[in-house]
Amino acid sequence: MSLTFNRTDTSLLGRWWWTVDRWTLVSLLLLMGIGCVLIITASPSVANRIGMDTFGLVKRQLVWLPMALAVLFIASLATPRWVRRLSVVAMAGSILLLILTLIIGAEIKGATRWLSFGGLSVQPAEFAKPFFAVTLAWILATGKQEDFPGMMVATGLWLLVSSLLALQPDVGQTAIITGIFLVQLFLAGLPMFWVAGLAVMVISAFLGAYFTMPHVTERVNAFLDPEAGDRYQIGRSLEAFMNGGLWGQGPGEGTIKQYLPDAHADFIFAVAGEELGLFACLIIVSLFAFIVLRGFARLLHEESLFVLLAATGLLVQFGFQALINMGSTLHLMPTKGMTLPFISYGGSSLVALALGMGMLLALTRRRAGAESEEP
Amino acid sequence: MIRKRNEPANYRPLSPCGLDVGQPKTWVVELEGARKAALETGRTRLIVSALVFALAFVMIGLRLVDLTLLQSDASAQIAKIAPANTEWRSGRADIVDRNGTVLATTLPTNAVYANPRQIRNPDEVAGRLASVLKGVDEERLKGGLASDRSFTWVGRCLSPRETDAVNGLGIPGVYLQHDECRYYPHDDLFSHVVGYSDIDGQGIAGMEKTFEEKLRGGKAPLELSLDMRLQHIMAEELEAAMTEYSGIGASGLIMDVDTGEILSMVSLPTFDPDRPAAASDEARFNRATLGVYEVGSVFKIFSAAAALDAGAVSLEDGYDISKPIRISRFTINDFKPKDGWMSIPEIFLHSSNIGTVHMAMEAGTKAIQDYFGKFGLLKRGAVELPENGSPLVPAKWREINTMTISYGHGLAVTPVQVVRALSAMVNGGELLAPTLVKRRPGERPVGEQVISEQTSAQMRWLMRLVVAEGTGRNAEAPGYMVGGKTGTADKLKASGGYDRNNRIASFAGAFPMDDPQYAIFAMVDEPKPTEKSYGYATAGWVVAPAIKKIVQRMGPVVGLEPRALPSEVGPDPLFVPVHLKGRSVASQ
Numbered sequence: 001m002s003l004t005f006n007r008t009d010t011s012l013l014g015r016w017w018w019t020v021d022r023w024t025l026v027s028l029l030l031l032m033g034i035g036c037v038l039i040i041t042a043s044p045s046v047a048n049r050i051g052m053d054t055f056g057l058v059k060r061q062l063v064w065l066p067m068a069l070a071v072l073f074i075a076s077l078a079t080p081r082w083v084r085r086l087s088v089v090a091m092a093g094s095i096l097l098l099i100l101t102l103i104i105g106a107e108i109k110g111a112t113r114w115l116s117f118g119g120l121s122v123q124p125a126e127f128a129k130p131f132f133a134v135t136l137a138w139i140l141a142t143g144k145q146e147d148f149p150g151m152m153v154a155t156g157l158w159l160l161v162s163s164l165l166a167l168q169p170d171v172g173q174t175a176i177i178t179g180i181f182l183v184q185l186f187l188a189g190l191p192m193f194w195v196a197g198l199a200v201m202v203i204s205a206f207l208g209a210y211f212t213m214p215h216v217t218e219r220v221n222a223f224l225d226p227e228a229g230d231r232y233q234i235g236r237s238l239e240a241f242m243n244g245g246l247w248g249q250g251p252g253e254g255t256i257k258q259y260l261p262d263a264h265a266d267f268i269f270a271v272a273g274e275e276l277g278l279f280a281c282l283i284i285v286s287l288f289a290f291i292v293l294r295g296f297a298r299l300l301h302e303e304s305l306f307v308l309l310a311a312t313g314l315l316v317q318f319g320f321q322a323l324i325n326m327g328s329t330l331h332l333m334p335t336k337g338m339t340l341p342f343i344s345y346g347g348s349s350l351v352a353l354a355l356g357m358g359m360l361l362a363l364t365r366r367r368a369g370a371e372s373e374e375p
Numbered sequence: 376m377i378r379k380r381n382e383p384a385n386y387r388p389l390s391p392c393g394l395d396v397g398q399p400k401t402w403v404v405e406l407e408g409a410r411k412a413a414l415e416t417g418r419t420r421l422i423v424s425a426l427v428f429a430l431a432f433v434m435i436g437l438r439l440v441d442l443t444l445l446q447s448d449a450s451a452q453i454a455k456i457a458p459a460n461t462e463w464r465s466g467r468a469d470i471v472d473r474n475g476t477v478l479a480t481t482l483p484t485n486a487v488y489a490n491p492r493q494i495r496n497p498d499e500v501a502g503r504l505a506s507v508l509k510g511v512d513e514e515r516l517k518g519g520l521a522s523d524r525s526f527t528w529v530g531r532c533l534s535p536r537e538t539d540a541v542n543g544l545g546i547p548g549v550y551l552q553h554d555e556c557r558y559y560p561h562d563d564l565f566s567h568v569v570g571y572s573d574i575d576g577q578g579i580a581g582m583e584k585t586f587e588e589k590l591r592g593g594k595a596p597l598e599l600s601l602d603m604r605l606q607h608i609m610a611e612e613l614e615a616a617m618t619e620y621s622g623i624g625a626s627g628l629i630m631d632v633d634t635g636e637i638l639s640m641v642s643l644p645t646f647d648p649d650r651p652a653a654a655s656d657e658a659r660f661n662r663a664t665l666g667v668y669e670v671g672s673v674f675k676i677f678s679a680a681a682a683l684d685a686g687a688v689s690l691e692d693g694y695d696i697s698k699p700i701r702i703s704r705f706t707i708n709d710f711k712p713k714d715g716w717m718s719i720p721e722i723f724l725h726s727s728n729i730g731t732v733h734m735a736m737e738a739g740t741k742a743i744q745d746y747f748g749k750f751g752l753l754k755r756g757a758v759e760l761p762e763n764g765s766p767l768v769p770a771k772w773r774e775i776n777t778m779t780i781s782y783g784h785g786l787a788v789t790p791v792q793v794v795r796a797l798s799a800m801v802n803g804g805e806l807l808a809p810t811l812v813k814r815r816p817g818e819r820p821v822g823e824q825v826i827s828e829q830t831s832a833q834m835r836w837l838m839r840l841v842v843a844e845g846t847g848r849n850a851e852a853p854g855y856m857v858g859g860k861t862g863t864a865d866k867l868k869a870s871g872g873y874d875r876n877n878r879i880a881s882f883a884g885a886f887p888m889d890d891p892q893y894a895i896f897a898m899v900d901e902p903k904p905t906e907k908s909y910g911y912a913t914a915g916w917v918v919a920p921a922i923k924k925i926v927q928r929m930g931p932v933v934g935l936e937p938r939a940l941p942s943e944v945g946p947d948p949l950f951v952p953v954h955l956k957g958r959s960v961a962s963q
Contacts, residue, residue: 144409144410144413145409145410145413183424186420186423186424187416187417187420187421187424188413188417189413189416189417189420238442241439241442241443242442242443242446244443245443245444246443246444273439273442273443277443278439278440278443278444281439281443282436282439285432285435285436285439286432286436288432289428289429289432292425292428292432293425293428293429293432296421296422296424296425296428297425299418299421300418300421300422302414302418303414305410305413305414305417308414308417308418308421309417312421312424316424319428319431323428323431323432323435326435327431327435330435330438330439330442332434332435332438
């Protein structure tokens, strides 16, 4: 793509180039690049272990990558209005798919999360998240400005989506959805009394999950008590960081990937720690922090409540996912099945995140007369 | 909430599901104040959220620093533990010599096999595999790969280089798997003792077979009594003697006369235990334990010991040896006929058959038979090898058998039997069980007293006399007081009777004779005369020089220094002077 757009260029691309948040865009592309490197180093041993062709997983992921780039770009071309329209429709579609997943989804490792469409496996929960953030923002923003019970409808939508996810069961995604919901509710002006009340409710929810869902119990126990449960993965993961040191063992030189079944997905950050070292890991953390915090900073000047809430929701989803993944890998919290955005292996996750970030770029583009875009 | 509504037409209720496509319209901003207030709240709370996120990211960063830099000590600990768990352990114990030198070990290797059904072009694949794997027969491999089976071995015991080469070929249908292989690092030096194992690591010869149970799954190595240094000396000198006199084989043994430990056991020709199938039966044959030979005059040691110990003769006795002995249809002659009367030491010194026969007959058939039985020469050897030969004993022992056996014909024994009996002759008369397994320090086996201390001392003196003055002069290693007896025996012909042109040349000796520590036996099979030996192929020419070199080379190894002795012969005050053709050889 030529970078010589004239500022007076009023074509679609020209306007896009001069209004889009290029720093965030570049950061996202950097993350994807790092992801490629890590997938190439981490996935061959995983592929061999599950009896695939050595570079089978790499090839699959590299097929998804251009698709993700296209989705990112196209989504970022949209106007906030189109972002809203797409999300609301897609949210409805996602809810249908989530229901369908529970009925006909394939059960893998005790959870029903995947839908198969003629050989193509899709995880509807990944797509539900960005649509949920935007739809919720629209509902809440409308509730603030119209005679509309925004908070009530929002809560209803959250209850529906989170229970569908909890039924799979997918605690990680439920937590993300809940995180988006709570932050947006908070930003939308929830009275402080309710903020405190919700905090209590969140804690109760965690305790509830701990006491009612066996695999959550197991993982939390494993986190709290080094002796109990399956400490194998986290032990290997920590070992990887310690082996890595400041500069790492060198790309491809790590051994953690030989032992961890999810080295290419949930534990890819540990592979980065072992092979690339502290320095590279800090760069990765900084990129995530930069994208989230820069996004927040830009929103401080936002005039549209919908855009403010929607973009915050998308950033919260992105940031939460990164924090949960890295936190689990570093043993700061119990392990969750959560991908590291743009770095972990997984087509659904990659494309869905590209879509979410594309929508974020669309929402944070500089607009004249932003109010006219208000729903 | 205050709602200012100027024109109802401007209020637009929520469109269903946000679907307002195709209804472009102007929004009238009604609730400017409320909207601003909501935005203000949102922005303030956005800052709070951003701070929480920032804090979370900082925590991740700090945790990273903590793990990678501050806990690196813990990582060192893990690194130490990990290799210990993965340390490779073979399924078969090593075999080592008495000093711990590895004689047989098991190494992790790779094996390559193929699934012929997955091989599209057997000829090409066989060619490519044979090009990187030495020792693989291409034609046989072609056959295997072309078959309609789903498994065929291509090669076992691959070196890392070969493994890499096979991997590099990348042929579909050819697979590698881990394997263990037995290796013998000293090639053919210990082949007959250590033996060898089959491709699956099962011992099928030698100590590998005898100690199969102990070696399999064992961890501590099997310590043999052999000393690699002495083994090397023995093998080298025997090889040289055998080559010089164009022999067809040779065998040699060194035994510790106090413990019965065999320090060296050599059988030539030998073979590579890594490829026993490539060796001939002749090479695989252990002459030292399985081969039985008539060793000729060496037996005069045992005859003399028997006659002396039985009290039939004393060192002062003598016989007229000028006339051959005729008994039934046999005539017993001497190799170098001498005239007149000879004392017992002279008979021994000059290796007179006639004199020896007289001595033996003096003792009698019964006594000779008993003594030879006590010396362990009439029963199957008992060394720890599966390859133990049984002596060829006359079916019916008549007088004529006593006569011929007294000078080493008519009784074929294994070299290990000879060296065992020899040890008893010089160590004070105690017959020890020979062993190939190292004895623990201080462990001394109790043997049977087969001759008296005194007879043993006399035998030491007689044997020293042979090297100092008689047929064994070529074995004299100055300062080591070597004693011994030569033996040159015509070999039995396959058709019966003796072959005058094919002989066994042997030497049985010990040193140092004032306090013997090592018994040595060496023999060369079918040596041919050379110009250097003036047409002789007798033991004095063929084997005695080798004994000299062996003693001279092994002395420093075992810590024996050559000593200059004022009186070479007859240190024992028991001895009366003995006159040898006018010369006095015994002191006092």
